[in-house]
Amino acid sequence: MNDDKSHQGKTKTIKVDYLARVEGEGAMYLKIDDGILTDVQLKIFEPPRFFEGLLRGRKYSEAPDITARICGICPVAYQMSAVHAMENTFGITVDGQLRALRRLLYCGEWISSHTLHIYMLHAPDFLGYASAVHMAKDHPKIVERGLQLKKMGGSIMRLLGGREVHPINVRVGGFYRLPTPQELLAMVPELEQARQIALETVRWVKTFEFPHFEQDYTFVALQHPEEYPMNEGRIVSNKGLNISAAEFDEHFEEIHVQHSNALHCVMKNSEQAYHVGPMARYALNFQQLPADIQAESKQAGLGEVCNNPFQSIIVRSIEVLYACDEALRIINVYQEHSVQQQDDQKPDKPFIPFQPKAATGFAVTEAPRGLLYHRYDVDNKGDILDCDIIPPTSQNQKMIEDDLWKFVPQYLSLSDEKLQWHAEQAIRNYDPCISCATHFLKLEVDRS
Amino acid sequence: MKADALVNRTLSRTLIIGIGNRYRGDDAMGCLLADEISKAVSDKQKFNEQLTNTIDIIEHDGEPAALIDCWQGYTTAILIDAVSSGAAAGTIHHIDLQAQALPDQFRSYSTHAFGIAEAVELARVLNKLPPRILFYGIEGESFTANTELSGTLKRAATLLLQQILYIVNAEKKYA
Numbered sequence: 001m002n003d004d005k006s007h008q009g010k011t012k013t014i015k016v017d018y019l020a021r022v023e024g025e026g027a028m029y030l031k032i033d034d035g036i037l038t039d040v041q042l043k044i045f046e047p048p049r050f051f052e053g054l055l056r057g058r059k060y061s062e063a064p065d066i067t068a069r070i071c072g073i074c075p076v077a078y079q080m081s082a083v084h085a086m087e088n089t090f091g092i093t094v095d096g097q098l099r100a101l102r103r104l105l106y107c108g109e110w111i112s113s114h115t116l117h118i119y120m121l122h123a124p125d126f127l128g129y130a131s132a133v134h135m136a137k138d139h140p141k142i143v144e145r146g147l148q149l150k151k152m153g154g155s156i157m158r159l160l161g162g163r164e165v166h167p168i169n170v171r172v173g174g175f176y177r178l179p180t181p182q183e184l185l186a187m188v189p190e191l192e193q194a195r196q197i198a199l200e201t202v203r204w205v206k207t208f209e210f211p212h213f214e215q216d217y218t219f220v221a222l223q224h225p226e227e228y229p230m231n232e233g234r235i236v237s238n239k240g241l242n243i244s245a246a247e248f249d250e251h252f253e254e255i256h257v258q259h260s261n262a263l264h265c266v267m268k269n270s271e272q273a274y275h276v277g278p279m280a281r282y283a284l285n286f287q288q289l290p291a292d293i294q295a296e297s298k299q300a301g302l303g304e305v306c307n308n309p310f311q312s313i314i315v316r317s318i319e320v321l322y323a324c325d326e327a328l329r330i331i332n333v334y335q336e337h338s339v340q341q342q343d344d345q346k347p348d349k350p351f352i353p354f355q356p357k358a359a360t361g362f363a364v365t366e367a368p369r370g371l372l373y374h375r376y377d378v379d380n381k382g383d384i385l386d387c388d389i390i391p392p393t394s395q396n397q398k399m400i401e402d403d404l405w406k407f408v409p410q411y412l413s414l415s416d417e418k419l420q421w422h423a424e425q426a427i428r429n430y431d432p433c434i435s436c437a438t439h440f441l442k443l444e445v446d447r448s
Numbered sequence: 449m450k451a452d453a454l455v456n457r458t459l460s461r462t463l464i465i466g467i468g469n470r471y472r473g474d475d476a477m478g479c480l481l482a483d484e485i486s487k488a489v490s491d492k493q494k495f496n497e498q499l500t501n502t503i504d505i506i507e508h509d510g511e512p513a514a515l516i517d518c519w520q521g522y523t524t525a526i527l528i529d530a531v532s533s534g535a536a537a538g539t540i541h542h543i544d545l546q547a548q549a550l551p552d553q554f555r556s557y558s559t560h561a562f563g564i565a566e567a568v569e570l571a572r573v574l575n576k577l578p579p580r581i582l583f584y585g586i587e588g589e590s591f592t593a594n595t596e597l598s599g600t601l602k603r604a605a606t607l608l609l610q611q612i613l614y615i616v617n618a619e620k621k622y623a
Contacts, residue, residue: 069471072509072511116513116562120512120562120566121562131566132562132566132570133566133569133570133573136570136573136574137573140573140574143570143573143574144574147513147516147517147570150513151513151514151517154511154513154514166509
């Protein structure tokens with residue numbers, strides 16, 4: 001981080017050229033006049049990447065692999081939203097063990113992405129370290145534990161996705177290759193160990209000191225009648241919204257703000273911010289968590305709804321614990337299914353056949369950072385005519401700014417250095433992925 | 449060989465890691481050079497069987513946890529990556545990572561918060577660096593979305609290939 005502090009007349013400015021420990025490149029600007037916060041801008045300067053333009057004219061089958069390139073941290077989310085949207089376009093449903101294996105792949109990404117943020121990016125904020133490297137000097141065993149847990153997520157992604165980063169084994173209708181039951185069974189001992197580490201993680205992060213900052217959020221997440229949501233469900237909010245993915249455009253809109261290369265997604269008409277991600281999922285789906293994980297959440301100090309974004313690190317750790325549990329459950333069921341079919345190799349075909357047709361398809365899945373919306377218009381040859389991709393960080397950008405508007409005034413009496421620390425921590429609560437949002441941070445505080 | 453293929457590897461002495469993204473212009477350099485080194489060490493006329501048994505070459509995306517994991521058990525690791533430090537395009541950089549950290553301006557052309565420099569420093573703190581770890585970088589010219597190296601990078605990569613093969617040959621003496 002490069003700090004440049006200058007005083008020009010009555011204006012006091014703090015510039016941080018690059019905000020550390022967020023994914024991507026961006027900046028933040030705070031203006032303080034006579035001790036009053038007068039401007040907050042989350043500036044995304046990573047250039048636009050025009051993926052939607054790149055997809056036009058491409059085959060439907062290319063969408064999962066091209067969109068996976070949008071992010072090296074959450075490629076599975078892009079693949080899942082892409083294949084579900086295409087399957088919605090062509091009127092097909094992937095269910096049974098193929099559906100379960102997709103959920104297992106998503107478990108791998110949740111474990112890997114959440115663990116990276118918990119241990120390497122967010123925990124140093126709470127423990128007073130500038131980075132995970134500094135934290136590792138005092139807490140080597142803890143950091144090694146985080147690396148081990150992240151590795152588990154990577155192992156799942158490698159087996160199901162063909163490789164850990166930018167996986168290539170997902171296709172419209174299913175997979176290119178299915179894992180054997182033996183390959184899945186071989187992961188069980190490591191997954192059981194990962195579950196224990198995930199439990200230790202929950203019990204570790206709950207000991208952190210959290211600022212008092214409860215907000216009345218509009219949480220938006222998927223909700224499914226039978227499971228904690230990953231790939232499927234209705235888009236619901238705690239303020240009465242209940243829509244399908246096809247209705248997303250009717251209720252949300254992207255608006256351009258001058259200070260950001262990423263569009264802000266807001267509630268249509270009101271232009272109000274809303275909150276997506278682990279806290280929204282948790283608040284709207286607590287009842288779908290297993291009883292022992294619900295109990296662990298309560299022992300960690302959470303209610304059935306968590307309204308303090310600084311406690312999002314606990315919620316993420318709960319979701320990692322759940323993802324380990326769910327992965328073990330899916331593997332167990334896959335084994336049983338295999339035995340019943342008396343086929344020790346592949347209980348199902350890797351994909352279901354279909355014919356492309358001209359139509360428009362929609363899907364929303366739960367990326368680690370929240371809702372990821374895809375829409376595709378496809379012609380009868382399967383060529384993509386138009387598409388729209390709205391990642392979770394675009395949806396959370398205005399929410400982050402809103403949090404800063406409310407949080408920063410509590411700390412205006414602090415030194416610029418401490419104010420900066422708290423403001424950056426407030427941003428990292430959302431695990432923002434700027435690289436996704438530009439499909440974003442340097443800090444600038446202007447005091448006068 | 450892809451990194452994934454090393455999961456069940458046996459102990460080997462030298463690991464060459466080509467880091468990059470084949471779809472981001474000059475960022476592909478590490479991957480392409482790994483290909484060329486693989487071909488060269490497979491050439492039995494130039495390298496004997498003993499050597500090919502003591503060297504592994506992988507392509508890697510630079511994901512830190514996996515990176516730290518993949519060089520465990522090796523006595524030497526050589527990291528090859530395109531860099532964007534502000535030097536003239538095509539400039540070849542060499543850094544002994546046992547002696548010094550990867551400077552900020554030599555970080556991989558990546559926007560991710562936890563990258564190669566962090567992986568090396570974390571491994572240093574956790575005593576997970578191999579005894580010898582070298583970084584070779586070439587200053588990139590263009591990191592836009594395409595699959596072609598710039599002419600400047602192609603020329604520099606040819607020179608770096610010779611340097612790395614020279615090191616690999618020297619390693620043979622200690623194999």
